[in-house]
Amino acid sequence: MEQVLMAPQDIRAAYAQKTGQRDRDFAESLGLSEGQLVAAFAGQGVTRLNHGLDGLFGQLAGLGEVMALTRNPSCVIEKIGRYDNYHSGQHAAMVLTEEIDLRMFPTQWRHVFAVERETEAGLCRSLQVFDAAGDAVHKIILRDGSDLGHWGTLVRTLAAEDQSQTMAVAPRKPAEAPKANADKADDLRHEWAKMTDTHQFLRLTSKLKMNRLGAYRIAGEPLARAVDPAAVTGLFEQVRDQQIEVMIFVGNRGCIEIHGGPVRNLQQMGPWFNVLDPGFNLHLRSDHIAEVWAVDKPTQRGPAISVEAFDADGALILQIFGRRTGEADHRPAWDALVAALPGPAGTGAA
Known part of the structure; x- marks a missing residue:
């Protein structure tokens, strides 16, 4: 595992000066993963959550309407709906609704955070999931009609004992080159x-x-x-x-x-x-x-x-x-x- 090279307080100070960049791009400019950037705010609007899918997805339907966001370096998809009809699985799990249709691979869900952050549009609340390299796997972003009472219950119920502000990360796995025989x-x-x-x-x-x-x-x-x-x-x-x-x-x-x-x-x-x-x-x-x-x-x-x-x-x-x-x-x-x-x-x- 690679260790964080910047102290959490230094990361937060640098973030306070950020202008316009997406969090992922800003983190990379500091030599960090996005997950390490988020972790630096634990206890300051960010709560580490237990990352088991069954516990997390058992709580999501109560949030009501939210945005589901998944991305890779070249494409981002965002869907609005409710998390319901969850199917657990050791190797693959699913959410199957008309609006939100997901396939999840639990071994990659290594860090989960509840994030509350002031933005120009007001207080933004989200659940953010990262893999072992600290790259975003999935994000759930609350909307105006989401149930804030249930949000508070979810965060309290799933809060992890570990609320450290650092995250050790593994090297990012490169894309597999084309392989033919x-x-x-x-x-x-x-x-x-x-x-x-x-x-x-x-x-x-x-x-x-x-x-x-x-x-x-x-x-x-x-x-x-x-x-x-x-x-x-x-x-x-x-x-x-x-x-x-x-x-x-x-x-x-x-x-x-x-x-x-x-x-x-x-x-x-x-x-x-x-x-x-x-x-x-x-x-x-x-x-x-x-x-x-x-x-x-x-x-x-x-x-x-x-x-x-x-x-x-x-x-x-x-x-x-x-x-x-x-x-x-x-x-x-x-x-x-x-x-x-x-x-x-x-x-x-x-």
Whole structure:
């Protein structure tokens, strides 16, 4: 474990002079993780909480309407709703509601804080979860209608004995580079074609000593087709214009958050491409997208066609699928959009 190089009081003094930077960026400017920055305020608007998922998620429904936020270095997803319908699991847990749809991986939930902080908009209350490196896994941000009485009960009930202002962190794990095994390409294609569920894919690649991006690079069409990275923002515009509902997956090693529905209000702000809809925001660094694949995975309900974006290190930024609901199946229109996406510049692909 790496130790904190700055004393908590020095971190707080530096933070008092902060202007405009996001907490993550400011922490990195000090050589800290965001989790270490938050920990420095323990006892001063910040309370360390016991980090067991079952205890935490047993309390969340009582907060009422909140914002759920999950991010990776290139994309942020924010959904407004209630935390309900929690499903516990040792290796993976879930929240399944119409508004908030999460997959959580408990081993990555290493530090949890209740944070109360004065902002220009008033007192902001949030629950913030960090992994062993001090990187944010998930955040829950209270809204005007949230139950503040229950917030107080939650903080008192889950407060940890340890309220130290320092956090020892492990080195951040780099993204896994694309890993393929050309000698197993035929086996990959054969087993891929036999899949009946998308969740079987990662087990298949692991068995063949590959990973997601490495497998895409050698699978070939019609299983995986390279797409022009610049086409992603245009794809969002076509989804909006054709009123196609989609499933958008954004995550990190500890949490995946999912939006199911339409996208409407699209705006480019500097390097960020944004979806700014009621109840759903997405913020995408489109300039981070280095590689995009259109992927076809067979399932018992028909082919699952996705568009998946990766950064220059091979890390997955987001995945987009067509959505089927009880009222409508948007997948045929989505599949046609994906089929028309251009290949990488200079390849001549359709």
